[in-house]
Amino acid sequence: MPLDASPAPDTRPRTAVLLQWVGMGDLVWHVPYFRSVAQTSRDGQVSVIASPTVFAPQLIGHEPWVREIIDFDRHPRRHEGRKGRHAGVAGLWRMGVELRPLGFERIVLFTNHGNRSLVAVAAKIPERLGYGTSWLQRRFLSHGPFIERYRGPAVSAYKDATAFAIAQGWCAEPIVPSLVVRPDALARMQTRFAHLPRPLHVLAIGCSEPYKQWGDANFAALATELAQAGHGVLMLGGPAERAFADAILARIKPALRARVAAMVDGSVADSVAACALADSCTGNDTGVIQIAAAVGTPTWVVLGPRPLLEHDPKTLHNIAAPSLEAIRPEAVAQTVLNA
Incomplete structure:
Protein backbone atom coordinates (compact mmCIF):
# COMPACT_ATOMS: atom_id res chain seq x y z
CA MET A 1 0.00 0.00 0.00
CA PRO A 2 1.43 3.44 -0.87
CA LEU A 3 2.68 5.46 2.09
CA ASP A 4 0.06 8.15 1.56
CA ALA A 5 -2.84 5.73 1.12
CA SER A 6 -5.62 5.92 3.70
CA PRO A 7 -6.98 2.76 5.31
CA ALA A 8 -10.13 1.40 3.73
CA PRO A 9 -13.29 2.74 5.40
CA ASP A 10 -15.12 0.39 7.72
CA THR A 11 -18.33 -0.40 5.86
CA ARG A 12 -19.77 -2.62 8.56
CA PRO A 13 -23.06 -1.23 9.96
CA ARG A 14 -23.24 0.95 13.05
CA THR A 15 -25.18 -1.44 15.28
CA ALA A 16 -27.28 -1.48 18.43
CA TRP A 21 -34.93 -9.23 29.74
CA PRO A 32 -21.44 -14.12 23.98
CA TYR A 33 -23.90 -13.34 21.20
CA PHE A 34 -23.56 -9.59 21.66
CA ARG A 35 -19.82 -10.08 21.20
CA SER A 36 -20.49 -12.05 18.02
CA VAL A 37 -22.70 -9.28 16.63
CA ALA A 38 -19.96 -6.76 17.46
CA GLN A 39 -17.52 -8.64 15.24
CA THR A 40 -19.74 -7.82 12.25
CA SER A 41 -20.32 -4.18 13.27
CA ARG A 42 -18.58 -0.82 12.77
CA ASP A 43 -15.25 -0.69 14.63
CA GLY A 44 -15.98 -4.12 16.11
CA GLN A 45 -18.38 -2.54 18.60
CA VAL A 46 -22.08 -2.38 19.42
CA SER A 47 -24.23 -0.07 21.51
CA VAL A 48 -26.09 -2.10 24.15
CA ILE A 49 -29.68 -1.08 24.92
CA ALA A 50 -30.66 -2.65 28.23
CA SER A 51 -32.64 -2.08 31.40
CA PRO A 52 -30.73 -0.41 34.24
CA THR A 53 -31.70 -3.44 36.35
CA VAL A 54 -29.14 -5.62 34.51
CA PHE A 55 -26.21 -3.42 35.65
CA ALA A 56 -24.63 -3.50 32.21
CA PRO A 57 -22.03 -0.78 32.94
CA GLN A 58 -20.54 -2.87 35.74
CA LEU A 59 -20.83 -6.24 34.01
CA ILE A 60 -19.65 -5.38 30.49
CA GLY A 61 -19.01 -1.62 30.28
CA HIS A 62 -15.23 -2.13 30.40
CA GLU A 63 -15.10 -4.63 27.52
CA PRO A 64 -13.71 -3.27 24.22
CA TRP A 65 -16.62 -4.43 22.05
CA VAL A 66 -19.06 -2.16 23.96
CA ARG A 67 -19.32 1.28 22.33
CA GLU A 68 -21.84 2.58 24.85
CA ILE A 69 -24.70 1.44 27.07
CA ILE A 70 -28.13 3.03 26.60
CA ASP A 71 -30.72 2.75 29.37
CA PHE A 72 -33.99 1.11 28.36
CA ASP A 73 -36.08 2.42 31.26
CA ARG A 74 -39.14 0.22 30.82
CA HIS A 75 -39.32 -1.82 34.06
CA PRO A 76 -37.86 0.08 37.06
CA ARG A 77 -37.02 -1.84 40.21
CA ARG A 78 -40.06 -2.41 42.42
CA HIS A 79 -38.76 -0.37 45.33
CA GLU A 80 -38.45 2.72 43.10
CA GLY A 81 -42.24 3.04 42.94
CA ARG A 82 -42.32 4.82 39.60
CA LYS A 83 -43.27 4.27 35.98
CA GLY A 84 -40.41 3.86 33.54
CA ARG A 85 -39.76 6.53 30.92
CA HIS A 86 -40.07 3.88 28.22
CA ALA A 87 -43.09 2.02 29.65
CA GLY A 88 -46.10 1.34 27.45
CA VAL A 89 -46.46 1.82 23.71
CA ALA A 90 -45.78 5.55 24.01
CA GLY A 91 -42.62 4.79 25.96
CA LEU A 92 -41.36 2.39 23.30
CA TRP A 93 -41.92 5.04 20.64
CA ARG A 94 -40.12 7.58 22.83
CA MET A 95 -37.15 5.23 23.12
CA GLY A 96 -36.96 5.01 19.35
CA VAL A 97 -37.10 8.78 18.91
CA GLU A 98 -34.26 9.13 21.41
CA LEU A 99 -32.16 6.75 19.30
CA ARG A 100 -32.57 8.66 16.02
CA PRO A 101 -29.66 11.09 16.50
CA LEU A 102 -27.25 8.16 17.02
CA GLY A 103 -27.54 7.13 13.38
CA PHE A 104 -27.78 3.37 13.77
CA GLU A 105 -27.83 1.43 10.51
CA ARG A 106 -28.73 -1.88 12.12
CA ILE A 107 -30.51 -2.96 15.29
CA VAL A 108 -30.51 -6.51 16.60
CA LEU A 109 -33.50 -7.29 18.82
CA PHE A 110 -32.89 -10.14 21.24
CA THR A 111 -36.56 -10.58 22.03
CA ASN A 112 -39.70 -12.54 21.20
CA HIS A 113 -41.86 -9.48 21.82
CA GLY A 114 -43.23 -7.80 18.73
CA ASN A 115 -43.75 -4.48 20.51
CA ARG A 116 -39.98 -4.03 21.02
CA SER A 117 -39.75 -3.67 17.24
CA LEU A 118 -41.59 -0.35 17.60
CA VAL A 119 -38.34 1.02 19.01
CA GLU A 127 -31.95 -2.97 9.05
CA ARG A 128 -34.02 -4.51 11.82
CA LEU A 129 -33.23 -8.07 12.87
CA GLY A 130 -35.09 -10.11 15.46
CA TYR A 131 -36.35 -13.56 16.35
CA GLY A 132 -39.50 -13.30 14.26
CA THR A 133 -41.31 -15.83 16.41
CA SER A 134 -44.63 -14.01 15.99
CA TRP A 135 -46.40 -12.56 12.96
CA LEU A 136 -46.48 -9.14 14.63
CA GLN A 137 -42.73 -9.02 15.12
CA ARG A 138 -42.06 -10.18 11.55
CA ARG A 139 -44.10 -7.27 10.20
CA PHE A 140 -41.68 -4.81 11.77
CA LEU A 141 -38.43 -6.62 10.91
CA SER A 142 -36.58 -5.88 7.69
CA HIS A 143 -35.82 -9.52 6.83
CA GLY A 144 -35.12 -13.01 8.20
CA PRO A 145 -34.03 -15.63 8.81
CA PHE A 146 -36.49 -16.18 11.62
CA ILE A 147 -36.52 -18.83 14.34
CA GLU A 148 -39.08 -20.97 16.11
CA ARG A 149 -39.55 -20.20 19.79
CA TYR A 150 -37.98 -22.72 22.16
CA ARG A 151 -40.61 -24.88 23.86
CA GLY A 152 -38.43 -27.40 25.72
CA PRO A 153 -37.89 -28.13 29.43
CA ALA A 154 -34.99 -25.71 30.03
CA VAL A 155 -34.97 -21.93 30.58
CA SER A 156 -35.77 -20.45 27.16
CA ALA A 157 -33.92 -17.11 27.04
CA TYR A 158 -30.49 -18.57 26.27
CA LYS A 159 -31.97 -21.16 23.90
CA ASP A 160 -33.73 -18.53 21.79
CA ALA A 161 -30.69 -16.25 21.71
CA THR A 162 -28.53 -19.17 20.59
CA ALA A 163 -30.91 -20.23 17.83
CA PHE A 164 -31.11 -16.64 16.61
CA ALA A 165 -27.34 -16.14 16.54
CA ILE A 166 -26.82 -19.41 14.66
CA ALA A 167 -29.58 -18.60 12.15
CA GLN A 168 -27.98 -15.20 11.44
CA GLY A 169 -24.54 -16.78 10.96
CA TRP A 170 -22.88 -15.04 13.90
CA CYS A 171 -21.80 -18.40 15.33
CA ALA A 172 -21.98 -22.04 14.35
CA GLU A 173 -22.89 -23.54 17.73
CA PRO A 174 -23.90 -22.48 21.27
CA ILE A 175 -21.36 -20.27 23.03
CA VAL A 176 -20.90 -20.61 26.78
CA PRO A 177 -21.33 -17.23 28.52
CA SER A 178 -18.21 -15.57 29.93
CA LEU A 179 -17.38 -12.30 31.66
CA VAL A 180 -14.17 -10.28 31.96
CA VAL A 181 -13.33 -9.35 35.56
CA ARG A 182 -12.38 -5.74 36.28
CA PRO A 183 -8.78 -5.68 37.62
CA ASP A 184 -9.54 -2.91 40.12
CA ALA A 185 -12.46 -4.88 41.58
CA LEU A 186 -10.32 -8.02 41.79
CA ALA A 187 -7.67 -6.14 43.77
CA ARG A 188 -10.32 -4.78 46.16
CA MET A 189 -11.79 -8.20 46.83
CA GLN A 190 -8.39 -9.83 47.33
CA THR A 191 -7.64 -7.29 50.05
CA ARG A 192 -11.08 -7.30 51.65
CA PHE A 193 -11.35 -11.07 52.06
CA ALA A 194 -7.70 -12.02 52.53
CA HIS A 195 -8.54 -13.14 56.07
CA LEU A 196 -10.88 -15.91 54.95
CA PRO A 197 -9.39 -19.42 54.72
CA ARG A 198 -9.13 -21.27 51.43
CA PRO A 199 -10.76 -23.04 49.72
CA LEU A 200 -13.32 -20.24 49.58
CA HIS A 201 -17.00 -20.86 48.85
CA VAL A 202 -19.45 -18.16 47.75
CA LEU A 203 -23.10 -18.52 48.76
CA ALA A 204 -25.51 -16.58 46.53
CA ILE A 205 -28.18 -15.72 49.08
CA GLY A 206 -30.20 -13.14 47.14
CA CYS A 207 -33.14 -13.76 44.86
CA SER A 208 -35.64 -11.76 42.87
CA GLU A 209 -38.69 -13.82 43.84
CA PRO A 210 -39.70 -15.46 47.16
CA TYR A 211 -40.30 -18.84 45.51
CA LYS A 212 -36.60 -19.01 44.59
CA GLN A 213 -35.38 -18.49 48.18
CA TRP A 214 -33.82 -21.56 49.82
CA GLY A 215 -34.02 -19.97 53.27
CA ASP A 216 -31.71 -18.72 56.01
CA ALA A 217 -31.75 -22.02 57.92
CA ASN A 218 -30.53 -23.95 54.90
CA PHE A 219 -27.82 -21.42 54.06
CA ALA A 220 -26.67 -21.37 57.67
CA ALA A 221 -26.46 -25.16 57.75
CA LEU A 222 -24.52 -25.20 54.47
CA ALA A 223 -22.13 -22.48 55.71
CA THR A 224 -21.62 -24.43 58.94
CA GLU A 225 -20.72 -27.63 57.09
CA LEU A 226 -18.20 -25.79 54.89
CA ALA A 227 -16.69 -23.87 57.81
CA GLN A 228 -16.37 -27.02 59.92
CA GLY A 238 -27.42 -6.84 47.61
CA PRO A 239 -28.50 -4.22 50.14
CA ALA A 240 -31.92 -5.88 50.35
CA GLU A 241 -30.25 -9.02 51.77
CA ARG A 242 -28.59 -7.28 54.75
CA ALA A 243 -31.09 -8.57 57.32
CA PHE A 244 -31.14 -11.99 55.68
CA ALA A 245 -27.33 -12.23 55.87
CA ASP A 246 -27.45 -11.20 59.54
CA ALA A 247 -30.02 -13.94 60.20
CA ILE A 248 -27.72 -16.53 58.63
CA LEU A 249 -24.71 -15.34 60.62
CA ALA A 250 -26.74 -15.49 63.83
CA ARG A 251 -27.33 -19.21 63.26
CA ILE A 252 -23.62 -20.01 62.94
CA LYS A 253 -21.71 -21.01 66.08
CA PRO A 254 -19.35 -18.29 67.35
CA ALA A 255 -16.34 -20.60 67.01
CA LEU A 256 -16.89 -20.77 63.23
CA ARG A 257 -17.80 -17.16 62.48
CA ALA A 258 -14.23 -16.08 61.70
CA ARG A 259 -14.43 -18.33 58.63
CA VAL A 260 -17.69 -16.79 57.41
CA ALA A 261 -18.26 -13.30 55.97
CA ALA A 262 -21.00 -11.47 54.10
CA MET A 263 -20.91 -8.76 51.45
CA VAL A 264 -24.16 -6.91 50.79
CA ASP A 265 -22.61 -3.49 50.21
CA GLY A 266 -20.36 -4.21 47.24
CA SER A 267 -20.88 -3.18 43.64
CA VAL A 268 -21.88 -5.67 40.97
CA ALA A 269 -18.29 -5.48 39.69
CA ASP A 270 -17.13 -6.43 43.18
CA SER A 271 -19.45 -9.45 43.16
CA VAL A 272 -18.01 -10.55 39.81
CA ALA A 273 -14.50 -10.32 41.25
CA ALA A 274 -15.46 -12.16 44.45
CA CYS A 275 -16.92 -14.99 42.39
CA ALA A 276 -13.71 -15.16 40.35
CA LEU A 277 -11.66 -15.52 43.55
CA ALA A 278 -13.85 -18.32 44.91
CA ASP A 279 -13.38 -22.04 44.52
CA SER A 280 -17.11 -22.68 44.28
CA CYS A 281 -20.45 -20.89 44.29
CA THR A 282 -23.77 -22.30 45.51
CA GLY A 283 -27.10 -20.60 45.91
CA ASN A 284 -30.47 -19.45 44.70
CA ASP A 285 -31.28 -18.97 41.04
CA THR A 286 -30.05 -15.39 40.89
CA GLY A 287 -27.64 -13.19 38.97
CA VAL A 288 -24.68 -14.10 41.17
CA ILE A 289 -25.03 -17.75 40.16
CA GLN A 290 -24.87 -16.87 36.47
CA ILE A 291 -21.93 -14.53 37.11
CA ALA A 292 -19.99 -17.19 38.99
CA ALA A 293 -20.33 -19.70 36.18
CA ALA A 294 -19.41 -17.03 33.63
CA GLU A 325 -37.52 -27.99 50.94
CA ALA A 326 -36.40 -31.39 49.68
CA ILE A 327 -32.86 -30.11 49.01
CA ARG A 328 -30.87 -30.76 52.18
CA PRO A 329 -27.87 -28.58 53.02
CA GLU A 330 -25.82 -31.52 54.29
CA ALA A 331 -26.10 -33.25 50.92
CA VAL A 332 -25.26 -30.03 49.08
CA ALA A 333 -22.20 -29.54 51.29
CA GLN A 334 -20.92 -33.01 50.52
CA THR A 335 -21.41 -32.43 46.80
CA VAL A 336 -19.41 -29.19 46.96
CA LEU A 337 -16.67 -30.57 49.23
CA ASN A 338 -16.21 -33.70 47.11
CA ALA A 339 -16.17 -31.93 43.74
Missing part, protein backbone atom coordinates in the same frame (compact mmCIF):
# COMPACT_ATOMS: atom_id res chain seq x y z
CA VAL A 17 -28.36 -4.62 20.28
CA LEU A 18 -31.48 -4.57 22.45
CA LEU A 19 -32.01 -6.91 25.40
CA GLN A 20 -35.60 -7.72 26.31
CA VAL A 22 -34.34 -7.31 32.98
CA GLY A 23 -32.12 -9.50 35.18
CA MET A 24 -28.34 -9.66 35.51
CA GLY A 25 -28.35 -13.34 34.64
CA ASP A 26 -30.28 -12.58 31.48
CA LEU A 27 -27.53 -10.21 30.37
CA VAL A 28 -24.85 -12.78 31.17
CA TRP A 29 -26.58 -15.34 28.93
CA HIS A 30 -26.64 -12.91 26.00
CA VAL A 31 -23.10 -11.54 26.28
CA ALA A 120 -36.53 0.14 15.78
CA VAL A 121 -39.29 1.60 13.59
CA ALA A 122 -39.47 4.82 15.58
CA ALA A 123 -35.69 5.14 15.44
CA LYS A 124 -35.84 4.85 11.63
CA ILE A 125 -33.17 2.16 11.58
CA PRO A 126 -33.13 0.54 8.13
CA ALA A 229 -14.26 -28.45 57.09
CA GLY A 230 -11.88 -25.53 57.62
CA HIS A 231 -12.97 -23.69 54.50
CA GLY A 232 -13.94 -20.04 54.05
CA VAL A 233 -17.50 -18.92 53.26
CA LEU A 234 -18.55 -15.63 51.66
CA MET A 235 -22.24 -14.78 51.39
CA LEU A 236 -23.06 -12.46 48.49
CA GLY A 237 -26.19 -10.38 48.11
CA VAL A 295 -16.06 -16.38 35.36
CA GLY A 296 -15.31 -20.12 35.42
CA THR A 297 -16.10 -20.90 39.06
CA PRO A 298 -17.72 -24.33 39.66
CA THR A 299 -21.32 -23.47 40.49
CA TRP A 300 -24.36 -25.22 41.93
CA VAL A 301 -27.81 -23.63 41.64
CA VAL A 302 -30.58 -24.66 44.04
CA LEU A 303 -33.52 -24.93 41.63
CA GLY A 304 -36.03 -27.29 43.10
CA PRO A 305 -38.78 -28.16 40.57
CA ARG A 306 -38.12 -25.28 38.15
CA PRO A 307 -36.82 -25.41 34.52
CA LEU A 308 -33.17 -26.34 34.19
CA LEU A 309 -30.32 -24.03 33.25
CA GLU A 310 -28.46 -25.59 30.35
CA HIS A 311 -26.17 -22.81 29.09
CA ASP A 312 -22.98 -24.09 30.77
CA PRO A 313 -23.21 -27.81 31.61
CA LYS A 314 -19.50 -28.11 32.50
CA THR A 315 -19.44 -25.33 35.10
CA LEU A 316 -23.03 -24.78 36.27
CA HIS A 317 -24.78 -27.72 37.93
CA ASN A 318 -28.51 -27.85 38.64
CA ILE A 319 -29.75 -29.16 41.98
CA ALA A 320 -33.28 -30.20 41.08
CA ALA A 321 -35.89 -31.71 43.41
CA PRO A 322 -39.68 -31.91 43.80
CA SER A 323 -39.41 -28.84 46.08
CA LEU A 324 -36.78 -26.51 47.52
